[in-house]
Amino acid sequence: xxxxxxxxxxxxxxxxxxxxxxxxxxxxxxxxxxxxxxxxxxxxxxxxxxxxxxxxxxxxxxxxxxxxxxxxxxxxxxxxxxxxxxxxxxxxxxxxxxxxxxxxxxxxxxxxxxxxxxxxxxxxxxxxxxxxxxxxxxxxxxxxxxxxxxxxxxxxxxxxxxxxxxxxxxxxxxxxxxxxxxxxxxxxxxxxxxxxxxxxxxxxxxxxxxxxxxxxxxxxxxxxxxxxxxxxxxxxxxxxxxxxxxxxxxxxxxxxxxxxxxxxxxxxxxxxxxxxxxxxxxxxxxxxxxxxxxxxxxxxxxxxxxxxxxxxxxxxxxxxxxxxxxxxxxxxxxxxxxxxxxx
Numbered sequence: 001x002x003x004x005x006x007x008x009x010x011x012x013x014x015x016x017x018x019x020x021x022x023x024x025x026x027x028x029x030x031x032x033x034x035x036x037x038x039x040x041x042x043x044x045x046x047x048x049x050x051x052x053x054x055x056x057x058x059x060x061x062x063x064x065x066x067x068x069x070x071x072x073x074x075x076x077x078x079x080x081x082x083x084x085x086x087x088x089x090x091x092x093x094x095x096x097x098x099x100x101x102x103x104x105x106x107x108x109x110x111x112x113x114x115x116x117x118x119x120x121x122x123x124x125x126x127x128x129x130x131x132x133x134x135x136x137x138x139x140x141x142x143x144x145x146x147x148x149x150x151x152x153x154x155x156x157x158x159x160x161x162x163x164x165x166x167x168x169x170x171x172x173x174x175x176x177x178x179x180x181x182x183x184x185x186x187x188x189x190x191x192x193x194x195x196x197x198x199x200x201x202x203x204x205x206x207x208x209x210x211x212x213x214x215x216x217x218x219x220x221x222x223x224x225x226x227x228x229x230x231x232x233x234x235x236x237x238x239x240x241x242x243x244x245x246x247x248x249x250x251x252x253x254x255x256x257x258x259x260x261x262x263x264x265x266x267x268x269x270x271x272x273x274x275x276x277x278x279x280x281x282x283x284x285x286x287x288x289x290x291x292x293x294x295x296x297x298x299x300x301x302x303x304x305x306x307x308x309x310x311x312x313x314x315x316x317x318x319x320x321x322x323x324x325x326x327x328x329x330x331x332x333x334x335x336x337x338x339x340x341x342x343x
Contacts, residue, residue, distance in 0.1 A: 001307075003075045005291040006084070015083040016184050018173065022076025023056050025176030025218060031069040046074055060170040064220055070176070078173045078181050081287060097122070105130075105139045112275060127275040127301055133240040136280045141255050144273075147321035149243035150281050154198035156236050157191035158211040159183070164223040164231035178214030188223075190215045192284075194239075203234035241283040248281040249293050249316040250300055267314040267323050277301070278318055 003019055010017040026034065034050040049072040051059070056070040089096045103117045111124040130136045134152045137145045162185065169182035180190040191214075193207045205227035216222035225231045242248060251272035279297050282289045292307060296316065299306040306313055314320060 001295075002288050002291050003077070006077070006079050009084065009087060010077070010079060015080055015087055017077060017079035018181075019075075019077035019079075021072055021074045021172050022078070023051070023060065023170075023172055023174045024071040024073065025056070025066070025068065025174060026070055027068045027176065027217075029069050034069055034071070048073055056174075060172060060174060060219075061168060062170070062219060063167055066220055070174075076173070079287060084287075102139065107273075110275075125275075127277070129277045129279055129297055129301075131279045133280055134238065136278055140252065140278075144252055144255050144318075147325040148248065148281075148318070149321060150248070151196055151241055153239045153241055154195045154200065154236065155192040155239055155284070156203060156207040156211070156234050157189060158208050159233040159235075160188045160190065160212075160223050160225070161231045161233070162186035162188075164225045164229070166221060166223060170219065174218060176218055178211070178218050180215055180218060188215075194284075201236055203236060208232050208234060239284050239286075240281045242281045244315075245283065246281075247279070247283070247289055247293060247316055248318050249279050249296050250277060250313070250318055252276045252278055253319045253322050265323060265327060267317045267319050268310070270319040270323060272319060 006015075006017065007019045009015045010019050031050060031052055038048060038050060051070045051072050053066050053068060053070075056072065057065045059072075088094070100122060101117050102114055102122065103119075104115045105128070106113050106115065108124065110126055112126070112128045113124045114122045114128070116122050130139055132139065134150075137148075165186070165188060168186065169188040170180055171182070173179065173181035178190065179192070180188060183189055191211045193210055208227040212222045212225075212227070223231070253273070254271035255273055256271075277297055277300055279293050282293065295307045296313065298304070308316075
């Protein structure tokens with residue numbers, strides 16, 4: 001679904017990217033076992049293929065053959081997130097208002113009112129979607145998020161200038177204990193680090209060094225530059241992850257912190273705030289998740305058929321955490337799965 005969304009934008013040069021496939025290295029894999037797994041699952045070749053070391057090294061244009069196999073995802077690729085966001089904001093019907101700090105969100109009659117730091121009403125609307133990653137917790141009362149099992153991770157990527165590369169970067173994006181891709185113009189992007197409880201916003205030389213080490217482990221080579229070299233640039237960002245590795249998408253649980261209705265163990269039976277939705281905790285797969293998440297939110301708002309079956313909708317639903325906690329409090333299993341309707 002993500003490829004269907006991004007491919008026309010890339011192929012028409014509206015956003016930078018490459019959607020002709022992605023390779024995932026498997027250092028601990030064995031070609032025969034990987035092929036047996038694909039056969040057992042009945043996965044089509046247009047979804048995934050197994051590559052020998054010689055095959056994937058040749059596809060990427062690596063200077064040497066590595067000693068382990070890889071997966072090829074023909075529908076994979078990469079895009080420039082900033083360019084995609086600018087493209088989306090340019091669509092008819094979208095009004096963007098940036099550089100506007102939001103202080104709080106409150107209910108006023110039938111509307112949700114977004115207040116600025118000066119107490120001014122920024123917008124009043126019957127339906128609102130909060131897509132502010134970890135900052136969503138600052139806009140919602142603690143009762144709405146206290147059961148969320150989620151945390152924030154700092155990540156830093158490294159951009160190596162073309163002049164510092166011993167040879168051309170990989171012809172397609174490659175992942176596996178890190179990632180590497182060649183940008184338009186020849187620079188190489190690699191990363192990314194991951195640290196919890198880390199609020200440092202500045203680019204760190206130590207993280208550059210870690211990314212270069214990952215690059216060497218992935219491709220068998222890395223540029224011989226010092227981590228403080230001007231040949232390296234970087235960017236820092238934060239991911240918002242859940243313990244179950246799934247996004248938080250859908251209606252916000254009722255803010256009165258009421259227990260599950262009638263003791264029900266079904267997520268869909270839990271009360272929620274009218275017109276208040278969240279789309280957050282996409283973790284490190286935001287680009288892949290985004291088109292599907294948008295369709296899920298749209299189906300909640302419009303009442304149209306959702307793009308997922310009920311079990312998967314409930315696996316993403318913000319109310320799943322409250323149901324899980326209620327089950328644990330009543331002596332239920334702590335190993336409850338959000339996709340399960342029973343203990």
